[in-house]
Amino acid sequence: MTTWDAATLQIWWQRLISVADEMAAVLLRTAFSSVVRESNDLACAVLTADGELLVEYGRSVPVFTGCVSGTVRAMVEHFGAENLRPGDVIATNDPWYGNTHLPDLTAATPVFRDGRIVAYVASICHLSDIGGASEGAFAQDVYEEGFCLPPVKLVDAGTPNQLVRQILARNVRVPGQVLGDVDALIAANALGERRVRAMLDSDPELDLGTAAEHICGVTERAVRESIRRIPDGRYAAEVDLDGFEEPKKIVVTVEVAGDSLVVDYEGTSPQSRFGINSAAPTYGYTRYGLACLLAPDVPNNEGAQRPITIRVPKGSLLNPDKRAAVSANFPAHAIPAVLSRALLEPLPDRVAAAAGTPFWVVGIRGTAADGSFASLLCFNGGQGASAGQDGHPTLSTPSNVSNTPVEVVESQVPVLVESKRIVRGSGGAGRWRGGDGQEITIRSVHPDPLDIIFLTERIEHAAPGLAGGQDGQVGLLQVDGVDVAEPKGRTALPPGSRILLRTPAGGGFGPA
Template sequence: MTGRFDAVSLEVFWTRLISIVDEAAKAIVRTSFSTLSNEANDFACMLTDARGYSLAPNTGSIPSFIGTLPATVRHFLRAMGADAMRPGDVLITNDAWMGTGHMSDVSVLKPIFRAGRLVAFSATTSHMPGIGGRLRAIEAREVFEEGLHIPLMKLVREGRTDATLIEMIRANVRTPDQTVGDIWAQVGANELMEKRLLALLDDGRLDSLVELGDELFARAEGAMRAAIREVPDGTYRYAMRTDGVDEPLDYRVALTIAGDEITADFTGTSPQQPRAINCVLAYTYAMTAYALKCALLPGLSNNEGMYRPLTVTAPEGCILNPRFPAAVVSRAVTGHYVPVLLFGALHQVIPDRVMAGAGSPLWAVQQTGLRADGKPYTNIFFFNGGMGATPAKDGESVLSWPSNISSTPVEVAERNSPFFFR
């Protein structure tokens, strides 16, 4: 197929891309070992083009992962170069600054080749049941305390697994079967996306995804720019203070609308903290993009085009852009305030299109210890209160806003740990 796509063919291709990533997500739910994936939905699947631009995430993706995963693909491209990638390779990292913002999430990528040419990446991110180090807590003072750091590297090289890496991961985590099992579930999901995408290229007689991707990006970008133009130009500011840990924390944003572009500047936000509540810029960016999409054009397709009118800045060394080696494992308790800031600023100009805050970030409970048979266990459960109201209706209950992590059923929590809830 050559030339530009008409509306019908473009919709067919877009729908098929979504079906691919959604099928991969179901595969993770079926094959993962931990409740974080098969109950809490704390993972994401995505296809990008060969440049690392997001084509489509699965419809149940965690909002932060939608924004961070394409950046992780591009970090691999810059670090390794496309020429160093081969068919059969599988890439892996949990680097907090190049991944999702903390090392608890492992990102697994697969370069996809067609006729010897790199055409795309299948990518997944999943929250591990354990990655070693301290338990998930705010007491850590540096990222080195928070677990095993997997740099940007190959887990599988041309079809051959790095057994040494697998053994190193197993030796450094409390629940090796669950952690490694979840990683292999991601690998399987990536392989499924590869298979389905190559079939799509064959059926559509496409040599690459460049033309299709550029058309999808252009349409999403145009729609987002049109939505921004509907908001009056100006700079809208909002600030809030939270209790913090050792001292109160200030969060500030200046949201500037200029024609069809929007800039969020977090200057004035408190400095990074000697606790594990720092939020790396990639996570700040992702949550900013999520909030603006929700307010301006919630029905817009999630792909590269929606990000192009957006700029996010935060002073290096602040709690929303900490310097390495800041502790970051609980970055969500900070990053989840970002949408509240954005909605507070937008309330001044489009009050009918924003929602109230949820009251607090998500609640996570981590349990660890030894079972009666002496075997260790570690479980992380989410118990969530709900989301804020909109001008039109009350907020939904038992949701982890601004994420979409599911609350863990009590029955599942009791099954997976030697605890009873009363």
């Protein structure tokens, strides 16, 4: 019987975290698409036999680890745990099974010991294409957005499911990249499964369920203690966003009672006709935003979620109906900022002003002599400032997707990056200044028009400052010197034409 003193708990906790970290290393080194390899749009995690989040890779995209447990539980319920076998890999990209949106694929593998499931390992990554409109916000229902894969077995008892692979390959523009990323997910999970089994074999007395109780219990107690220090009451805030067909608003009320709290989004704008709605990411970014405010130094797991209840009105921007398009769920990225605004009074040293963007996406697609190409390029705005710290320039917040390097941009698609610079002084003024945005000029060098998808935010509505800080500068999107009419839309870029992107800056904190 394992004795769970502080030292033992720390050892096993760190060993489990190292499993997730190793899984991510495999995924980063074997993925085909730049959005995974260069922009870090991925997550890896170890979950309990009940599908609860136990540990995560430290640089995981926060929304993924906020959603992964719900997705894995939904897939296991779909198949039935009794129908899973060693060597299985189950997967889905269906937003209504808890996945974030269609371009993200969640793959989970059961870990068996003595004939029973003792854990799951899971990996998520953003595929470079998923057919349909893919990344764009202009689709008007989920069926336009791309190929939706209900829970399936990617690998059945160690044998790859060739039918699923063929169907997936037929529905995407760059099947080699997409299947390469699928194989990277499978490889990451295979390593994670081996590492968990080896860890259990090294100590036959270790019970992973008991370890999970202790690990999640530490996190839960830390979160409850932090909530307890907030005076009971209601704390409210709202934030304005560009939207698509019209501006949108997120409204939040945080109700604190003892060592638990309720987050209620009543008053948030109705769902959009276009793909800017958010389903599962609403929950993921709420959990992440509160983790930053309540217990930022404690590794994230299911324990952090237990003291929190989340209420989202049906039919709203943050909880649309199941036909709604959800691929460009940028509004959900504003949730941590509006939670900071609501909890400014009780937590002034932990909150942060709004970021300019999580990231701007430019999707570039076309056809060359050797076949089709498709790539997603990411460019970040400025981080919001906080008490004691200026915001960092061009840092994705709350997502942690990295800027796509110039060399990768030019190697992936037929464009030339003519300039790339930080827009100095664009961050909101304040006692602590918001992070600056960046400006990039991209010119097409392709002989045919390129199919371009833009996904932007804060061109009309600046990132607001906090506690007396000023707003950051808004973004700018032009083609050949003319403002793009639909900055979440799609356009054909003629040969030789130029795109200019100026990402928005973060808000300042405190009076200047």
